Amino acid sequence: MSNFLKRAISGLLFVIVLTGCIFIHPICFYILFFIINILGLMEFSRMAKHMNIHVNLFFCILCGSILFTVGFLHNYINYKDGYLYFFLLTFIMSICELYRKKGNGFQNIAFSYYALLYISLPFTLLIYLPYMTSGKWMPEIIFFPFLLVWVNDTFAYLSGSLFGKHKLFPRISPKKSWEGAIGGGLMTIIVGLCVSPYIEGYTIRDTAIISCIVAVFGIYGDLLxxxxxxSIEIKDSGNILPGHGGILDRFDAIIFTIPAIFVYMEFMY
Structure with missing residues (x-):
């Protein structure tokens, strides 16, 4: 089977599973992203080992799982006391570094905290988006950023392949071009405005601004x-998705986009 065919099949299955779990039921969404959160933390830990940094993976998974679960329960049944356990465990995670007998202790702690900030926090903030406007679960609001990221990635690739001449950030990503970024961004805004009538709770202004956020922050998430x-001279963060790499490869843009959307929604609503 050719690499293109494997990439197409795995990409299609990824979209079907993700879309289905978002729209079928909130519990399905929770289970899927609970797993994705853990897999992302595991990939981050493996990447850190290339720099001889040992993330406290047990506590990262424990804290990240509690953070995501409490975010879900806070919105779904209005239970938020679990955040206290999360904060307590993050302090215990630091204390445990004294007993791990690993080198680079300071970096181990810093990377462990950053893993939670970079991966678990954005997935937790994603849960809050529909409840910020309507106070109820609205799968279309959860799905909207993913749709925009897919549109942005697809048309950035097509525009860059057809018209790309000026490198966007050659030191980090030599294949990305300004033409690709502009083409992807414009199509993202157009699609956002076209689906605006179907996003209950969002105004046209909201969908336009969120589309702009995705177009800008999605690129920076990819570049980061x-x-x-x-920095560690690897091609992919993992190999869980044939032809696409790992969880962080597939969610790099959305991870960086969700906090920016959350901040916008917090200011507006």
């Missing part, structure tokens, strides 16, 4: 993950 991989 490329920076990580170049």
């Amino acid at each position: 993950e490329s920076l990580f991989k170049r």
Whole structure:
């Protein structure tokens, strides 16, 4: 089977599973992203080992899982006391570094905290987006950023392949071009405006601004993950998705986009 065919099949299955779990039921969404969160933390830990840094993976998974679960329960059944356990465990994670007998203790702690900030926090903030406007679960609001990221990635690739001449960030990602970024961004805004009538709770202004956020922050999320991989000289963060790499490769843009959307929604609503 050719690499293109494997990439197409795995990409299609990824979209079907993700879309289905978002729209079928909130519990399905929770289970899927609970797993994705853990897999992302595991990939981050493996990447850090290339720099001889040992993330406290047990506590990262424990803290990240509690953070994501409490975010879900806070919105779904209004239970938020679990955040106290999360904060307590993050302090215990630091204390445990004294007993791990690993080198680079300071870096181990710093990378462990950054793993939670970089991976678990954005997935937790994603849960809050529909409840910020309507107070109820609205799968279309959860799905909207993913749709925009897919549109942005697809048309950035097509525009860059057809018209790309001026490098966007050659030191980090030599294949990306300004033409690709502009083409992807314009199409992202157009699609955002076209689906605006179907996003209950969002105004046209909201969808336009969120589309702009995705167009800008999605690129930086991609570049940041490329920076990580170049720093440790690897091609992909993992191999869980044939032809696409790992979880962080597939979610790099959305991870960076969700916090920016959350901040916008917090200011507006």
